[in-house]
Amino acid sequence: MRAPTSAKKSSPRHPSERRAAWWYRCRGYRLLARNVWVGGFELDLIVRRGRTIVFVEVKSKSGTRFGDPLEMVTPVKIERLRRAAAAWLAADPGSRGLVPRFDVAAERAGRLEVVQGAF
DSSP states (O other): OOOOOSSSSSSSEEEHHHHHHHHHHTTTTTTEEEEEEEEEEEEEEEEEEEEEEEEEEEEEESSTOOOOGGOOOOOOHHHHHHHHHHHHHHOOOOTTTTEEEEEEEEEETEEEEEEEOOO
C-alpha cells in the first residue's frame, strides 16, 4: 500500500518546485511524491536517498517586499508539516525504519537555497 496522494507524479505546479526537485535529483535523491495532500495539509516534495526520507517545503519570493521566504515557515507551518509527514509515513509501510528530515527550499529572485534539516 502506498501513502495517500492526491497529486500526480507529473510536474510540480510551480517553477520553484521544479527547480527544487531538480536540485535533489542532481544530488542522488529519488522523487517519491509532489504536492501531496495528507492529514489535511500539503507536502510540496518528498524525496529519498538511502535510509533518509526528506519532506521539502518550497517557498519563493520575487522581491523583498514581504520578507524572506524562509520567514514564511512559521512555527504553525512547521507543526502542520510534521503532522502531514507523520500521516504519510504511517500510511506507507515501506517507509518503516527510514530517518525523516525536513528541508526548506527557498527561491529568491531566481536563486535557490536549500536548508537541509531546517527544523
